[in-house]
Amino acid sequence: MSQQTHAAATHLPWQERLRATPLTRIVARIAIAALAVFVLLWVLVLADEAAVKEPRVFLRVLLLGLTLAGLFFVVASGFTLIFGLMRVVNMAHGSLYLLGGYFAFDLQQRLGGGSSVSTLGFSSAETSFWDWFLPLIAASFAVGVIGLVMQQVFLRWNQGQELRQALITIAISVILADQMLAHYGGLAEELTPPTSWPTSVNVGVDFGFFRLVVLASAIAIGIGLFLGIHRSRVGMIVRAGVDDRAMVSALGINIQLVFAGAFFVGSFLAGFGGVLGGTMISLDKGNDTAFLLNSLIVVIIGGMGSLGGAAIGALALGLVDAFSDIYLPAEWSNYSILLTFVLLIAVLAVRPLGLFGRPA
Amino acid sequence: MRLERPQLFRLGVAAGVLLFLFLAPLIFTDYQYGVLGTKILWLGIVAASLIFLAGYGGMVSLAQTALFGIAGFVVANLVVFTGWSEWPAVAVGILIATSVGLLFGLIASRSVGIYFLMITLAFAVIVFYFFAQVTKFSGFGGVNNVSAPGLIGNPRQDPAPLYYAALVVSVLVYFGIRYLVRTPFGLALQGIRDEPTRMRALGFNVHLHRTLAFGVGAFIASLAGVLSVWYNSQISPGSIDVSRTIDVLVIAVVGGLFRLEGAWIGALVFTVLDDQLRGETTRFNTVIGIVFLVIVLLSPGGLVGIFGRVTEGVRRITRTRSGGSGEPPQAALDEP
Numbered sequence: 025m026s027q028q029t030h031a032a033a034t035h036l037p038w039q040e041r042l043r044a045t046p047l048t049r050i051v052a053r054i055a056i057a058a059l060a061v062f063v064l065l066w067v068l069v070l071a072d073e074a075a076v077k078e079p080r081v082f083l084r085v086l087l088l089g090l091t092l093a094g095l096f097f098v099v100a101s102g103f104t105l106i107f108g109l110m111r112v113v114n115m116a117h118g119s120l121y122l123l124g125g126y127f128a129f130d131l132q133q134r135l136g137g138g139s140s141v142s143t144l145g146f147s148s149a150e151t152s153f154w155d156w157f158l159p160l161i162a163a164s165f166a167v168g169v170i171g172l173v174m175q176q177v178f179l180r181w182n183q184g185q186e187l188r189q190a191l192i193t194i195a196i197s198v199i200l201a202d203q204m205l206a207h208y209g210g211l212a213e214e215l216t217p218p219t220s221w222p223t224s225v226n227v228g229v230d231f232g233f234f235r236l237v238v239l240a241s242a243i244a245i246g247i248g249l250f251l252g253i254h255r256s257r258v259g260m261i262v263r264a265g266v267d268d269r270a271m272v273s274a275l276g277i278n279i280q281l282v283f284a285g286a287f288f289v290g291s292f293l294a295g296f297g298g299v300l301g302g303t304m305i306s307l308d309k310g311n312d313t314a315f316l317l318n319s320l321i322v323v324i325i326g327g328m329g330s331l332g333g334a335a336i337g338a339l340a341l342g343l344v345d346a347f348s349d350i351y352l353p354a355e356w357s358n359y360s361i362l363l364t365f366v367l368l369i370a371v372l373a374v375r376p377l378g379l380f381g382r383p384a
Numbered sequence: 385m386r387l388e389r390p391q392l393f394r395l396g397v398a399a400g401v402l403l404f405l406f407l408a409p410l411i412f413t414d415y416q417y418g419v420l421g422t423k424i425l426w427l428g429i430v431a432a433s434l435i436f437l438a439g440y441g442g443m444v445s446l447a448q449t450a451l452f453g454i455a456g457f458v459v460a461n462l463v464v465f466t467g468w469s470e471w472p473a474v475a476v477g478i479l480i481a482t483s484v485g486l487l488f489g490l491i492a493s494r495s496v497g498i499y500f501l502m503i504t505l506a507f508a509v510i511v512f513y514f515f516a517q518v519t520k521f522s523g524f525g526g527v528n529n530v531s532a533p534g535l536i537g538n539p540r541q542d543p544a545p546l547y548y549a550a551l552v553v554s555v556l557v558y559f560g561i562r563y564l565v566r567t568p569f570g571l572a573l574q575g576i577r578d579e580p581t582r583m584r585a586l587g588f589n590v591h592l593h594r595t596l597a598f599g600v601g602a603f604i605a606s607l608a609g610v611l612s613v614w615y616n617s618q619i620s621p622g623s624i625d626v627s628r629t630i631d632v633l634v635i636a637v638v639g640g641l642f643r644l645e646g647a648w649i650g651a652l653v654f655t656v657l658d659d660q661l662r663g664e665t666t667r668f669n670t671v672i673g674i675v676f677l678v679i680v681l682l683s684p685g686g687l688v689g690i691f692g693r694v695t696e697g698v699r700r701i702t703r704t705r706s707g708g709s710g711e712p713p714q715a716a717l718d719e720p
Binding site for chain 1: 444491492494495497498499501502503505506507509510513514517518519520625626627630633634637666667668669670672673674676677680681684
């Protein structure tokens, strides 16, 4: 019912739609737009001033924001994939992220690659490409399998009960967080990238090479997912499943197999993100919460279940994060988390389902 | 007014429980009632604010700990850093937390179900990071040595006044919610929980009702925030981090997400388990996570739900008939 009215509303010419919207909402939209323009101007003026003085700082911050957005996208794309197809909000997604990082760290230590950089402060051992790449693939695969088991054992027989599924994944995240704390302790760990790779490259400024690798992987994953979903037969089934699960299974397609596959891929991406994040930043006990929050904000902004939305949301969050750290006046820089909040409010005030969200 | 037998039975149980709680300081040791009992009461109040929103408004909010923390931090700041006396600080703390709650409600209440859960979780984490980053408000490692008003005194020397304060607030919250859900506002709220589209068609402002309900929830949570600051005589960002948020959710779900009594029953189970297990194992969270998982998988109604099923079975055997009441449906966890 509401779906029909919504669909009808989107086909009205814009004047009609404007007339159909209550006055308060129009006022709210104008206020938000004004606020956005103000913020944009303010940042541009500030950035311009800084760009004149220090164009390199601006470029560096832009790159920091983009690479951060890349990492956010890798993690959030798995989250949104699972939600889009199955309506499961996987609250353990952050735990899977951290688990992936820790698995890879363990494996790298065993392969004799990385050294405990975080504790000693320097790295002496050589790390070959395979000492980094093998843990990346193995850990992501292991996390994918864990996600798959989680879905098969706990979630499959609760299909359609969204709240219950969310609570189940919260319980699993509590258990996983505690077990990870028991096994890996509360100290920050770090994965070592291959020593054959340069530490930094010159792209106008000297910039961390690995961060660019993260950005490139994010773009590759984004394109891969897009092509997979929009150009392949499996993707066609997935898209059909998003729209009408019952109809797809009535056509003789084993939708349970598709669900299992999606859960595997979504968890795989969480683990993959964990390894990238563990190499780019570090692995610490609070990371599961932090990346659950990041994924939540990315998909709330972009719209649950939308890949393009996840990309836009990740960009917004990454850029806001990076720029607010540098361009806020010093006495305000502690308040940068509030900007994320403002971003969230601004989007939700205009679009309660996110920028690309569709009613379920 | 003639009372039916089940009603009389319930009144008797309520009176008995109240008498027992009132006499608890005489029965139990200082540690049992002053440290555990008081904690159960204020944890129960936070959980009750969640159960009120979930059970009667259909809004499972994870922001209750954040609102609780805002009240606590405001009180602690005003008393310790600004040097206000205790009661005005309490009033301002509750006022600010309720206002923030109304703002949160305004934003989140246009979303429903699982979206609401996620948005409120995002709020909770943002408030946590805010206090973790802004050391001007949270001190370094928390605001310490927050004194309670003279009426409460120092809970470490004499725990009784704070226990009774928490008990009185708990009783007021319990009966306050029971009253509120029978007012026209509360009835409309339950209507909106079940049939938002029809309620809108009947001319109710769905958005406003949900926002106001969220404000009420924030008010209740802020009461617990004030009590907890007096109880701990300090508050730190760690008091409102995500694991605390999940603790409150665990308490509400273990007790029974759709029954008000469940709040304090869940808090009782949680606190006693915590107390008993901390000495035995360092992996308390794993145990509580497993308990939580088992409850969610096996009994959506929580412990109160199990109790309800047992009494239902007994009732069926003894063939005592009872009419329906205004209680929220047990199957609400299985919503579409």
